[in-house]
Amino acid sequence: MGPFVREPEKEPFLRRMRLSDLGAAMEVDRRSLPKPWSERIWRDELDSPFGLYLVLEQDGRVIGQIGVRSVLDELHITTIAVLPEHRRRGHARALIGAALAAYPDARFVHLEVRPTNRTARALYASLGFRETGRRPRYYGDEDALLMTLDLSEGPFGG
Numbered sequence: 001m002g003p004f005v006r007e008p009e010k011e012p013f014l015r016r017m018r019l020s021d022l023g024a025a026m027e028v029d030r031r032s033l034p035k036p037w038s039e040r041i042w043r044d045e046l047d048s049p050f051g052l053y054l055v056l057e058q059d060g061r062v063i064g065q066i067g068v069r070s071v072l073d074e075l076h077i078t079t080i081a082v083l084p085e086h087r088r089r090g091h092a093r094a095l096i097g098a099a100l101a102a103y104p105d106a107r108f109v110h111l112e113v114r115p116t117n118r119t120a121r122a123l124y125a126s127l128g129f130r131e132t133g134r135r136p137r138y139y140g141d142e143d144a145l146l147m148t149l150d151l152s153e154g155p156f157g158g
Contacts, residue, residue, distance in 0.1 A: 010059055012091065014098045017053035017065065019046060024062035025055065032081035034114075035139060045078065052102055056082070056091055066095040068103070075103055077111040092123055100151070107151055112144035121145070128153065 017025060022042055029036035037045075045051050045067055056064035064082035068075050077099070082091045100109060112135060113120050129147040138144030
C-alpha cells in the first residue's frame with residue numbers, strides 16, 4: 001500500500017476480560033460514566049465466581065466492556081460502557097447479546113440506569129427491557145431506574 005492509503009480498521013471482537021485489561025476497562029469507565037468503579041471494586045468483581053466480564057477490542061485496544069452477575073435463572077448487568085468515539089455503532093447491543101448468550105438458561109435480566117441517560121434507556125427499551133422499579137439515591141446524586149428483560153418475551157429469548 002502506498003503512503004497515502006489508509007489500511008481499513010480491523011473489526012472489533014469480543015473476548016473475556018483478563019486482569020491485564022483492568023487499566024483499559026477502568027479508562028473506558030472513566031471516560032463513560034459519572035461515577036466509575038474503583039480498582040478495588042473491579043478486582044473484587046473479576047475474582048467473583050458469579051460474574052462474567054467481557055471486553056470489546058479493536059486494533060489491540062479495549063473500546064468497551066460489560067459485566068454480568070448470575071444467580072439461578074437471573075442475570076444482573078452490573079456495568080456496560082463503550083468509549084465515546086466508538087458509540088452508536090451497535091457495540092453496546094453486541095456486548096449485551098454476547099453476555100446473554102453465555103447464559104442460555106437465564107430467564108430474567110436486570111440492570112440499573114440513570115433516569116437522565118436517555119440514550120441508554122432507549123437502547124435498553126429497544127432490546128425489550130421494561131422499567132420495573134426505582135432505586136432511590138442509587139447513584140448518590142440520582143435515583144436509578146430498574147429495568148428488566150423477560151427473556152421469554154424479549155428479542156434475545158424465545
